[in-house]
Amino acid sequence: MTDLIQQDNRQRLKQHRRRYEVLAEQLEWQKIEIEAVTTDAEGFSVAVPSWGLGQGGTRFGRFPIAGEPRNLMEKLHDAALVQQLVGITPRVSLHIPWDRPENPRILKKVARELGLGFDAMNSNTFQDQPDQKHSYKFGSLCHTDKAVRHQAIEHNLECIEIGRAIGSKSLTIWLADGGCFPGQQHLRNALDRVIDSLKSVYAGLPRTWRLFTEHKPFEPGFYSTVVQDWGTSLMIAQALGPQASCLVDLGHHLPNCNIEMVVARLIAANRLGGFHFNDSKYGDDDLSSGSIKPYQLFLVMHELIDAVQDPNIRKRRPRFQPCYMMDQSHNLKDPIEDLVLSSIEIHRAHIKALLVDREALTYHQEGNDVTMAEQVLKRAYETDVSPILDEVRLRKGAALMPVEVYRKSRYREKVTGERGIKMDFGGGII
Numbered sequence: 001m002t003d004l005i006q007q008d009n010r011q012r013l014k015q016h017r018r019r020y021e022v023l024a025e026q027l028e029w030q031k032i033e034i035e036a037v038t039t040d041a042e043g044f045s046v047a048v049p050s051w052g053l054g055q056g057g058t059r060f061g062r063f064p065i066a067g068e069p070r071n072l073m074e075k076l077h078d079a080a081l082v083q084q085l086v087g088i089t090p091r092v093s094l095h096i097p098w099d100r101p102e103n104p105r106i107l108k109k110v111a112r113e114l115g116l117g118f119d120a121m122n123s124n125t126f127q128d129q130p131d132q133k134h135s136y137k138f139g140s141l142c143h144t145d146k147a148v149r150h151q152a153i154e155h156n157l158e159c160i161e162i163g164r165a166i167g168s169k170s171l172t173i174w175l176a177d178g179g180c181f182p183g184q185q186h187l188r189n190a191l192d193r194v195i196d197s198l199k200s201v202y203a204g205l206p207r208t209w210r211l212f213t214e215h216k217p218f219e220p221g222f223y224s225t226v227v228q229d230w231g232t233s234l235m236i237a238q239a240l241g242p243q244a245s246c247l248v249d250l251g252h253h254l255p256n257c258n259i260e261m262v263v264a265r266l267i268a269a270n271r272l273g274g275f276h277f278n279d280s281k282y283g284d285d286d287l288s289s290g291s292i293k294p295y296q297l298f299l300v301m302h303e304l305i306d307a308v309q310d311p312n313i314r315k316r317r318p319r320f321q322p323c324y325m326m327d328q329s330h331n332l333k334d335p336i337e338d339l340v341l342s343s344i345e346i347h348r349a350h351i352k353a354l355l356v357d358r359e360a361l362t363y364h365q366e367g368n369d370v371t372m373a374e375q376v377l378k379r380a381y382e383t384d385v386s387p388i389l390d391e392v393r394l395r396k397g398a399a400l401m402p403v404e405v406y407r408k409s410r411y412r413e414k415v416t417g418e419r420g421i422k423m424d425f426g427g428g429i430i
């Protein structure tokens with residue numbers, strides 16, 4: 001693949017250089033030094049979820065494609081390919097039990113050889129497993145039965161153990177607990193039980209680790225979820241301690257929610273842990289990042305960059321660095337192509353946010369000049385930063401045109417010979 005990338009890049013280099021120079025000149029007029037932006041952009045990375053490398057599905061079903069990875073090792077190989085193509089996805093986030101490693105130490109070694117590391121561990125207490133003693137049908141960490149809560153706590157502690165062996169540093173808990181009908185659950189008691197259970201998980205957290213909770217207003221509980229919004233997620237983090245913070249999944253909000261406000265508030269509370277990137281039109285659609293609301297993605301990034309550059313925040317939290325992961329269901333596109341393009345879209349929003357003239361913005365905000373303040377944001381958003389994105393990939397030895405190179409490599413066709421086609425048509429939202 002490396003040869004193919006280099007060969008393809010060589011053919012496009014001249015044109016790329018010209019486009020980069022044109023943008024450099026354009027930014028110079030705005031008193032922005034392109035090299036400073038590119039250097040900053042080189043520090044960007046986003047994790048790939050282990051489950052995102054297989055073909056996803058909807059509640060209605062799944063359409064398998066030939067050559068899907070059949071096991072964790074094959075998923076790692078696909079993740080390494082994504083990283084080779086884009087250079088900004090050096091970590092994989094594991095889901096247990098979907099991708100439970102047989103031998104974590106061997107997995108870590110193989111990953112290192114492939115140039116990969118591991119991001120947050122993801123536990124699963126929203127599905128019953130075949131060998132499981134108690135059912136999560138009526139909840140896990142919130143369950144009325146102590147034995148079920150205990151089982152869910154033990155599962156999270158096991159995820160930490162596996163994570164320690166592979167070099168992960170955080171645990172993400174997506175809690176699907178909730179109810180489908182009024183009266184089903186005592187709303188306050190259910191939250192009390194969740195916090196109580198999470199305290200046991202938190203107690204098993206290594207000192208250098210972080211614990212993230214993800215909120216979601218509905219589904220699978222269609223009437224109520226225990227962690228329904230960022231306020232509840234914040235209450236949990238504050239009840240647990242400084243290693244706990246909140247994860248924002250862009251799809252886990254009611255329609256038209258101002259997600260950048262949620263981000264700003266969590267930063268203000270010093271509890272923004274990270275993101276699950278995806279996009280949505282109606283609900284938790286898990287569509288490709290930036291495919292539906294790219295301006296929203298930019299505004300979210302703007303809040304993040306604003307916080308990173310804010311000396312007051314830096315004083316309080318010198319290593320303010322939220323974790324980024326893609327959390328999408330690739331039910332129509334080839335997962336490798338979708339991850340490649342989505343990572344670039346998130347990176348694009350990040351770079352555009354770097355272009356915001358914050359001094360001018362503050363000036364217009366202080367003077368209540370609505371038109372000019374909005375224009376500052378729009379000017380950054382409307383700048384085509386593709387040459388910077390391409391330059392970062394070029395510097396990292398990745399591809400100027402990743403999808404084209406991927407298709408030229410015929411990777412999927414080649415692996416189909418050994419992998420075949422996974423005849424699993426089951427539905428399920430991830």
Ligand SMILES: [Mn+2]
Pocket residue numbers: 174214249276327
């Ligand atoms: Mn998520």
